[in-house]
Amino acid sequence: MSLAGVTCLVTGAGGFLGQRIVHLLLEEEEALAEIRLLDKVFSSETLMNFARYKGKAEVKILEGDIRDAAFLHRACQGISLIIHTASIIDILGHVEKQLLWEVNVTGTQLLLEACVHSNVQYFIYTSSIEVTGPNCRGDPICNGDEETAYESSLTFPYAETKRQAEKHVLKADGQALKAGGILQTCALRSMYIFGEGSQFLQNHLDQSLLNKNIHLRTSRKEALVNPVYVGNIAWAHMQIAKALKDPEKAKQIRGQFYYISDDTPPMSYADLDYELTKELGFGIEPQLPMPLVMLYYFALLLESLSFLFRPFFRYIPSTNRHLVNLMNTQFTFSYKKAQRDFGYVPHYTWEEAKQRTGQWIASLIPQRREYLKNKTA
């Protein structure tokens, strides 16, 4: 199956993953008819990058807010496939809960309504491993899959919004479209994504540059996770989009969620930072700054202070219990179901992913050093 002649809308098209998906869509050998790129804002650099592609597909830029129902209705007119990546990611609590909910959950509901109204047939939602966990007890999962039972008591707002949005997406599968036919939906639960353009990696790089090129040990070595390279998670979106167009494969996929990882060897989040930069001369602290239990109570203390200060000013703790758990719980998942149902296999090996990401980090170092020097001067 190809995406020839498809009209596709990508939300969050200016983001880290969104841009990568757009590049793959633009590079498709059998061109799509039209690609609409929706985001709240596009940087001039992003627009220039898109403009470099001289494919046959018509490209339209739509700047606007996912919470704007009228804007979404216009954006969905004549579209047959939606890849919905737009979201606010917030792991520290910088964003007010209401805004997070409005963008991540209400925005997704509005988009689904616009689909029914405008007869969009296929809807792919970029979900997250955080929908599953880890839970507040830090129960580990090793090589889990879509059948793995897990008791998750979610308390952290970002994870909860992703879970609710995914629920709405999967529930919308089979809804009758206005002009006949049905809406077909699915969700990809992505592992933590690394690669060129990752804001998280850039932040970690800054922290280690300020720490004499030594990465902070934010997770213990045994807390194995299996992050996914951005090129591979983008590739998974393409594979599932193509499979949805095949009525036989669509039967398997519709209304389902899939874990998407790749062949990145399991390692802790902190060790990933180290692996990506060790050839550039970076090191890593050998141990957590304090025993894990203490780290947990330290996070609780900071959260309590934040709560007490709330009537006077907004204090955002540098860590919280959810983050301590997330960083220190073994949580690995297989992509076997995605392989079986829509033929997903990673496009890039771990070595390629590491090399590409490492090169990008190397290119960042001079400018980040300069930036940090000016900031601390």
Ligand SMILES: NC(=O)c1ccc[n+]([C@@H]2O[C@H](COP(=O)([O-])OP(=O)(O)OC[C@H]3O[C@@H](n4cnc5c(N)ncnc54)[C@H](O)[C@@H]3O)[C@@H](O)[C@H]2O)c1
């Ligand atoms: N980065 C990760 O490690 C990771 C892991 C698992 C899942 N995900 C999911 O992947 C998706 C993409 O993540 P990303 O890392 O590319 O994040 P990103 O922040 O780079 O991209 C998200 C995009 O959504 C846009 N957006 C935010 N609010 C909007 C609004 N109100 N209206 C329109 N657009 C809006 C942003 O401008 C941004 O370009 C998200 O849904 C995220 O939950 C990310």
